[in-house]
Structures are given as C-alpha cells and as structure tokens.
Amino acid sequence: MFRTHIIRDLSAYHHGELPHAVKVRVEDHLRSCSKCRNAYEEIKLGSRLASVLQTTVAPESAWNRLVEAPLARLRPRWIPAVVAAAAAALILAIFVRNHVPAGPSWEVSGLAGTSHLRPGDVLQTSTSSEAQIKIANIGQLTVGPDTRIRLLVTKSDEHRIALDRGRVEAQTWAPPRLFVVDTPSASAIDLGCKYSLQVQEDGSSLLHVTLGLVALERDGYETIVPAGAFCRTRKGLGPETPFFEDSSTEFQAALQRVDSLGDSPERTQQLEVVLREAHIRDALSLWHLLPHVDAHSRELIYDRLAVLLPPPKEVTREGIAALDPKMLDAWRKIVSQLWQ
C-alpha cells in the first residue's frame, strides 16, 4: 500500500491535469487510503483558499512611462516598409489636401453624407441610424440612434464634444483627461476607459462605465465612476451618487430617493435602507454620499462604512461627521482601492 500512495498527484488530480488511467488509479486509491484522503482534503482546502485571490486594478500611472517611450520601439525592423508607407502617405496627403477642407477633423463612418466632423459641426443620427467616429487618434465613439452631438474642440491636448441628447459609447486609449463629453448636467472626463453615456430630453443623463474610470465634473467638483458602476446626473444639480451595477435593487432605489430628497425624516429612513443593504462594493456609494448629507447622517454612514472598510486608527466618527479633511484623506486611501 505504501508504494501506491498518490499524494504527489493530488493537486494535478484536483485540477483535472492527470491522464485518464492515472486519474482512475488515484480515485481507486482514495477510496481505500485514509492518509491520502486526508491529504486530498488539505489540497482542496488550499485550492479553495487560493481561489479567493482577486486581481487588483493597476494604477493609471503605470501607463505613463509607456506613453513616453519612443513609438519607434514598436517598429524598428520595418524601415524599408516605412519608407514605402511614407511615400504612399505623401500621395494620400496630397489627395486629401485637394479634396478635403483644411483643419483637424474626425473620420465618420456609417452615416450617409458625412465623412468628417470638424469643430463647430453638428452630427445628428436618425431613429434608425448610428455612426462610428474616430476620436482623432485616441479612441472610438459610437453615436447611437436619435442622438445629437457637436464637436467643440479637437487639438493635441483636448478633444471635447457636447452630447445634447441620445446615447454614445466611447473607448479611448489616451492618457487621462484628453477626451471630454459635455452634457447639460455634467462633463464626463475620460480617465482611460470605456463607457456609455445617455442624455434624456430633460437634460438628465446616465453614465455606465465598463472599463477604467470616468470623472463626472460640475462646478469644480468631481465624482469618480469606476468600471462596473453607474451614475446619474440631473440638470442643475450635477452628478448623483454612483453605484455598482451589482448592488441590490432596494439599495439602488433607496439611494435614488436619498439623492432626490432634501434633509427630512423620509430621507433618513431611505438612508437607513441604503446602509442596511450596503455590501463592501457599495462603499463607493457611501463614500460619495458623505459630503451631501447632514452631520447625523454622516455618523450613520461612518458606522456602516467602518464595518465594510475599517478606517485607520486616526480617523474618528466625530471627525468624519465634521468632514475633517485629513481624516477623509486618510480613509479615502483605503476606500478608493475600490476604484483604483
């Protein structure tokens, strides 16, 4: 029996990495050997423990050094091809110069009669059409049906459109803050991301981020919306509180009531629902609520947030209720791991 112990095969067995014949032998042995069964229980526990490892979002700054690296590193072996391509590009440039009006523009496809969009131009889709736009050389924009956009600025350090109504989907691969979408209720500032933004007739909007981060800005204040989160904005009021898409229905409904109500007993009631329903990722919403509620409500939020993401020792309930900047900053370093 000793010679047939199969402990060294147990991880491979657990991961389905063994050939069929060996797998059968392991299974036979496990039925009759308590020592190997115990070892297998250990392997399974170890594997389940390791399975809780989750990826951490890399900081945006990791991209910065790469942006600074010379692009030539991507194509050093292609000099003859580059020379040929340059000649072709020159011919193309002469053609474009003679056939396309001067000035920076974005390429448009999918929309009859419109091939370029220039600063000051308006692009309007019908209820059955949509357009694909190249955002200079930094990204791609899909303009949904019944949508109206205006190109405001396109230059090396700023690309900005206005979304008057309808829906766009944007994906960028540029350094943060180069691409901005102005809506009637807030500006969506790209921080390296993919997202959709829908503006209603009343000027309110809904942002859904699927990759990276977007900052919603109004009057100098920013709300960070990470991947997997939504945020509504309202005309005249700016961004509401962001929330993750996997938060409970009750949480989302109560959060919307908290955002729309002024200080009142009903608002406190709804806040209690929010706090009761909040799980760890909902700390995103609780954190963004802090500056928008009264001191008593901030104490309630502190209590819940401290359970979900315990603050550093120097952060106190009273300090958070008073919005002490140092304490907020210290705690933010922990809470912001949810979106960094």
Added chain:
Amino acid sequence: MTNQTIDDRTIEACRRGDSGAFRLLFEAHKDRVYSIALCFFDGDEAAAKDITQDVFLKLMGTISQFENRSQFSTWLHRIVTNACLDRKRTLRRFLSFGDSGECQFRDGRASSEEKYIRREIEASVRKVIASMTPKLKMTILLKYFEDLSYDEIAAAMRCSKGTVASRLNRAHRILARKLSHLRNAFVVGE
C-alpha cells in the same frame, strides 16, 4: 492571460506599430500583471508598478517577434515570471506585506458580510503566499490569477509539468496548514 478583446489582429496591429492596439493590449493584461507582481512582492505597490511597466516596455520592443496571441501569451507569462524572479534575486531583504495585519474575524454580526469575510480570507491567503519561496509563489500566482494549465505554467517557468504539480501540491498544503482555522469561516465566506 487570455482576453476576448485581444485577438491575432490586435497582435498584428501592435506589430505594425499601432499605438492604439498596444493600449488595448495593455488594458487587457495590465491588471493581472500588476496583481501577480503585487502579490509576489508582498503588497509593495511601487514594485508592482515597476514590474508592470517593465513588462510592457519589453513587450513594446519585442512584439514584432510574435505572430499570434498564443505565442504572445506564452511569452508574456514568461517575462512576468522572469521580471518578478529577477527582481526578487536583487532584493537584499525580505519585504513585509505592509500593515495588512493578522486575519481576525469579527463576531456574529459580521458573519452575514460574505464579501467582507472573503476579503479577510484573501488578506490571510496573500500573507501566507508572501512567506513562500519565490518559485512556489510564482507557480501558485500563475495558476490562480491566470488560470493557466500545468503545461502553460511549465512553459512560463521553464520547468517540467511534474515540477509544477509538485510545487502546487506544496503550496496548497502550506496554505491549508497555515490557514486551517479558516476552514469553517471559509465555507461561510464562499
């Protein structure tokens, strides 16, 4: 490191010097590269960021060698492994896992917080992994962050499949023994 948004055309575009395609590649892989490095260097964010940047800088210089995603993935795993192991060799002292602290479970009130418990378990797991030898550590990180097969791990680490199996066996048993007190809590936290 597979990702549905990265296909052979993206690799081809990178080979042609398309910076947009390279950004896509970066976005698709950066979090897992960073996570492996972060765990490997015991929570040292600066080291993890350096490794992430080094890996993609090397990638920029050599992407033209790869004709498809499969070749690229093997190479990427290898370069992540080498970058971590090389850097570790140059470190003179062991880096602690910051102030993550001991895993301490709260009372029954917290038992309903499944995600919180999971986070606590994860912190404990990272701490135990931090105490493993570099090769054990990298083997388990490639398995659980990247879900690589034993053959793929063996290719990345330039060792045999049997060695991968042996390292994972040891790593699993270390985790189970050092965290045996989590057995019941883990069931709650799943």
